[in-house]
Amino acid sequence: MSRAASRRLRSHFMVGLMGLAVVVAVLPLLLILGTLVAKGASSLDLAFFTQGPVPAGETGGGVLHAIVGTLLIVGTACCIGLPLGIGGGIYCAEFPASRLALVTRFVSDVLNGTPSIVVGVFAWTWIVATQKHFSALAGSAALAILMIPMVTRTTEEMITLVPHSLREAALALGYSRWRTSLTVVVRTTLPGIVTGSLLAVARVAGETAPLLFTALGSQYLSFNLDQPMAALPLVVFNYATGPYEEWHRLAWAAALVLILVVLTLSVAARLATRRKFSPYG
């Protein structure tokens, strides 16, 4: 074989090998989604969504308490986390060179890499240990702390995409700074901010570690944020590691619901920006 031919062959071989890596990387996604549907879909009946748990060992029952719990805990986390995150992001974009913006940007990156279990320990010492009891609110606080740096960074990144000319045009028309920011700059980049927020919600909705010793979990339907509360990820964890066959069945179904929620949010997030994200749209 000539030298050129062997070099070409080697090139083709390596490229093929990398193509194979793509297949191997995507395979787990398909396997996981496939198993979830295969093992979980048959348990998704009306009782699953409308009933609470039955005593251990009995069959039947549902996860209504956990669905309500997840909605309440994540909803409360959004109420705390989104305004602070979006506000911080707007600050960093509006005053990009200020010392506070530099610090906030850097600290956000640091917090984004912090393991969620550490944030759980923080929420425990801060809220649970001082109140002397577990509460859904402590769980919401932990999730909010995870959301804030994520939302801050995505909001800032989105706003920096807005062309300067747009801002200058508004200022030249005599708009005050705050109206320029809110009605022109933020308004233009709203789909991007929605995307960032949805991604953050999707990520914390599946978080288990920060809830383990804050919201703790519960066997009862509860609307009281000051008390322990169930959540879907906690149900998946407790049932999956429990001894009963029936629990495993419910764990698969709960995991399927959880992943449908998370994937819907993630896909919706993509669509929000794809739909005409041009600064002049």
Place this chain on the structure above:
Amino acid sequence: MASFTPASLAGARIGDWVFKGLLTVAALAVPVLLTFLVWELWSGARQAIGEFGLGFLTSSEWDPVSGQFGALPLIFGTVVSSALALLIAVPLSLGVAIFLTEFAPMSIRGPVAFLIELLAAIPSVVYGLWGIFVMIPFLRATVYPFLKDTLGFLPFFQGPIYGPGMLSAAVILAIMVMPYIISVSREVLLAVPNTQREAAMALGATRWEALTGAVLPYARSGIIGAVILGLGRALGETMAVTMVIGNRHEIAASFFAPGYTMAAAIANEFSEAVENIHLSALSYVALTLFVVTVLINAAARLLIWRVARGGGGRSA
């Protein structure tokens, strides 16, 4: 349309002032939270730090009953499971990232990247569930016996096969960190100027030679950054690891043996701990984990910025 009466100008000034005030409060939240987090972790861990000092990190006794705590098995488990995970994930991730930026047909680049991002969206606890009921039985029945037969002369592949253990944790971690390494290395590779590729091709290089000779050297520090970022993820990953690593405070040479990680120990023991010193020891573990991940992430960011800004990579 704004008008310029003195009253409206004054209104605008007050509006600006309020606006900036509110934003400043929001922007301050992040650094304040971090300070608070460090303080709370420190105060939680103070008792254990006072009792055990730095010896905590090198002692391997963990006995809540007698109040003796040492985190060495946890640190060992965290480091080994993450290192093994990277060993599996890095070649695969780089292959995918390179294929997607350099070789794949344009039409499949977007969809494949999207699928891989979905992989990152799957909650950790779902990976754990899948790991317990699908992955571990599969590995125990096929891969582990094969490894034991072929590589059994190494101490890493000896001893009984339980199923849950260090290698199972590493495999699930590898799947979980892959999307992060892929997406960051893709960004880095996309930042490599096209002139690098064109110059190599013009000299007669094949596509593979252009990649290894001109593209990878330029992107090197960014790719190392991506790998370190993946390491940071792996070290702190909690739920999936807790569910498949076996949870035993032991240091074993065999990858089949159960182990424990820092994050998993906190997850399992924190809500059950009754003694103050036990809680404090777990806080000490959390503080250690936090410091390690901060250092690793800072290093990774630094390396990635160098390439993204275009100044750092040495061109070949």
